[in-house]
Amino acid sequence: MEGFQPSKMLQKYMSPITFLTCTSCGTENSRAFKEDDYVFKRTNEVCPKCGKNELLIVGIYVKEKEKKT
Amino acid sequence: MMEDFFLNQLGGLEDTGLGTLVWLIWLGFMMLFLFYPTMSQRIQLGYMLRDLEKKLVRLKLAKDEVRDRAIDTIKRVGKPEKDPTQDIDKLMEFFMISPESMDPYGIVYKLEHILEIGESKFEEEIKKLSPAAEEYKVKTLANLLEVARTTNYLYRVVRHYYLLGKKTANIYLILQLQMLMPQLMEITEALRLASYAFAYGQPIGDGIGVLAVAKLAYGKEKARYEIARDTTVSEIDFENRRVLIVRATGPGGTVGRPGEGVKKLIEREGDNVKLIITIDAGLRLEGDESGKMVEGVGVAIGGPGIDKYKIEEIARERQIPLYAFVIYESIVEAITPMKEVIAKAADSVVEKVKSVLLEKVPAGSTAIVAGIGNSVGIG
Ligand SMILES: [Zn+2]
Numbered sequence: 001m002e003g004f005q006p007s008k009m010l011q012k013y014m015s016p017i018t019f020l021t022c023t024s025c026g027t028e029n030s031r032a033f034k035e036d037d038y039v040f041k042r043t044n045e046v047c048p049k050c051g052k053n054e055l056l057i058v059g060i061y062v063k064e065k066e067k068k069t
Numbered sequence: 070m071m072e073d074f075f076l077n078q079l080g081g082l083e084d085t086g087l088g089t090l091v092w093l094i095w096l097g098f099m100m101l102f103l104f105y106p107t108m109s110q111r112i113q114l115g116y117m118l119r120d121l122e123k124k125l126v127r128l129k130l131a132k133d134e135v136r137d138r139a140i141d142t143i144k145r146v147g148k149p150e151k152d153p154t155q156d157i158d159k160l161m162e163f164f165m166i167s168p169e170s171m172d173p174y175g176i177v178y179k180l181e182h183i184l185e186i187g188e189s190k191f192e193e194e195i196k197k198l199s200p201a202a203e204e205y206k207v208k209t210l211a212n213l214l215e216v217a218r219t220t221n222y223l224y225r226v227v228r229h230y231y232l233l234g235k236k237t238a239n240i241y242l243i244l245q246l247q248m249l250m251p252q253l254m255e256i257t258e259a260l261r262l263a264s265y266a267f268a269y270g271q272p273i274g275d276g277i278g279v280l281a282v283a284k285l286a287y288g289k290e291k292a293r294y295e296i297a298r299d300t301t302v303s304e305i306d307f308e309n310r311r312v313l314i315v316r317a318t319g320p321g322g323t324v325g326r327p328g329e330g331v332k333k334l335i336e337r338e339g340d341n342v343k344l345i346i347t348i349d350a351g352l353r354l355e356g357d358e359s360g361k362m363v364e365g366v367g368v369a370i371g372g373p374g375i376d377k378y379k380i381e382e383i384a385r386e387r388q389i390p391l392y393a394f395v396i397y398e399s400i401v402e403a404i405t406p407m408k409e410v411i412a413k414a415a416d417s418v419v420e421k422v423k424s425v426l427l428e429k430v431p432a433g434s435t436a437i438v439a440g441i442g443n444s445v446g447i448g
Contacts, residue, residue: 011258013265016272016406035269038320038448039280040287060272060446061412 019059022047033060114240117247121231124250125224131257132217132224135264136161139217142268146206147199156198160214161221163191181375191215205321206270208299209445212322213267216404220260223253255401263404267322272446274402274411278348278369279316279447281394281418282440286314296333300325307423309432313338315439322445328376331437332383341435345384346392346425348418349441350411353397360410361397362418364425369393370441380439392425394418 018037019030027049037043041057102108136157143153165187168179192211196202199210227246234243266273272280286303295318296302303314313334317325327347335342349369353359368384368391370377384391396414422438430436 011262013262014406015265033269033271038270038446039272040283040448041320059412061407061409064409 014062016060016062018057019061020045020055021058022050022052023054023056024052025050028058110240111238114238114243117240117243118231118235121234121243121247121250124254125227125231127254128220128224128227128257131261132220135217135220135261138264138268139213142213143195143198143210146202146210147195148201149198150200153198156194157214157217160191160194161218163187163218177375177378180373184373184375205319208321208323209267209270212443212445213264216260216264216267220257220264223257223260227253259401259404262401262406266404266406267445270320270322270446272407272412273404273443274398274407275350275404275442276407276444276447277350277396277398277411277415277418278440278442279319279444280407280412280440280442281348281396281415281422282314282316282438283319283447284415285312285419285422285438285440297326297329299323300327300330302330302334307426310426310430311341311435312426313435313437315437317440317442317444319444320446320448322443324372324441324443326376327370327439327441328379331439332379334437335383335387335389338435340387342387342389342437343430343434344392344426344436345380345389346394346422346436346438347380347441348394348422348439349396350398350403351395352403353399357397359398359402359408360414362414362421363395363397364421365393365395367391367393369395376441390429392429394421 016033017030018033019028020043021028023042025047027047029048037057037060039057039060043055043057044053045055046053047055140154140157143149143157147153165183168176168183170176188211191214192207195210195214196207199207202210227250230242230246233239234246263273265271282303286305289305289307290303291306292302292304294302296315299318299321301316301318303316305312305314315327315330315334317323317327331345345368347369349371351363351369351371353361368377368380370380380391383389396411396418398411402408402411426436426438
């Protein structure tokens with residue numbers, strides 16, 4: 001009889017990444033998810049390229065780990 | 070000689086009396102298994118019970134973790150005046166009784182009625198506990214409590230059969246429970262991870278239908294209004310076709326009333342509606358690829374079936390074709406934070422919907438596109 005290993009069941013929670021696009025120059029960047037983020041929210045974060053402070057959240061999802069080849 | 074050696078050994082044992090004892094023990098065992106055939110079963114039962122006990126502990130840990138997360142989140146987001154622990158424990162035992170099916174006539178509407186009261190009651194209670202939370206966050210918190218409630222229920226059911234099996238030493242009961250355990254553990258684990266998503270308001274895999282239609286509508290919206298409770302319509306023009314996009318109102322966690330929404334739209338639009346497209350996450354079979362999109366006909370909506378019924382009924386009445394897109398996911402992926410492969414599928418769904426609209430909807434007429442799923446984290 002194989003014993004049950006609790007460690008095997010425990011999947012690690014992976015926090016999603018938030019992907020943003022600058023509304024004026026279109027630069028894409030990403031950062032860790034923050035509370036109150038949601039897809040198609042306009043945040044007043046500053047664009048790293050043009051310096052305007054309106055970024056649009058275009059995606060929130062968990063990045064997959066690189067597959068070993 | 071070898072044989073002599075062994076014989077001598079035996080002879081030697083006999084001399085000390087130990088040999089007789091060994092024989093007696095052997096005989097005892099033989100008799101035990103002969104006259105008490107359930108002996109081996111009892112040993113097996115003992116092993117199985119111990120195995121189940123370990124798993125039950127794991128379920129309890131998961132249940133407690135989700136409960137604690139629910140309490141912490143209500144405290145953090147809702148900022149209640151008093152400790153919400155007692156009220157949350159009460160909500161975790163909340164139940165809904167499904168309608169009597171002996172006479173199935175009108176059961177869909179009875180079920181809808183009960184689910185609606187249940188949902189309202191749940192939201193009301195959470196609103197009372199979370200005076201500081203915005204309206205949309207109350208809905209997400211209600212989802213979190215629902216997750217806690219389900220985890221608690223799963224734990225109680227497993228505990229019930231474990232204790233019953235133990236009390237009655239019923240190996241067949243235990244065997245059935247043990248057979249189900251891997252799936253139950255997986256679901257509990259998924260619920261545990263789902264509690265993170267709802268605690269922070271992150272999009273989950275089930276939201277793919279909503280995400281796809283949100284992408285379809287984004288930037289092209291001509292009008293946006295609420296058609297049914299928690300259900301939004303976005304109107305867009307696409308290549309001279311009017312497209313009415315129905316979805317749950319985000320970014321709070323809700324599935325809305327897509328059935329009621331589509332029904333009201335068709336009643337309003339009359340015969341202009343030439344096509345209904347539903348987009349939903351569907352359970353993939355083991356071996357299928359996650360994030361794969363498949364198409365077919367019918368109404369792609371899971372859940373208790375009320376929305377599905379309403380759309381099917383009105384579509385048949387008005388002879389409107391039903392087209393469906395399904396994005397494959399596992400049950401774990403559906404309720405945990407959305408994975409990249411699934412999020413990426415939204416773009417291909419949008420392209421596919423556009424080509425279907427061009428192909429099947431004549432210019433100048435109207436189509437309804439319903440994105441089904443939980444809108445948590447999707448505005
Ligand atoms: Zn910029």
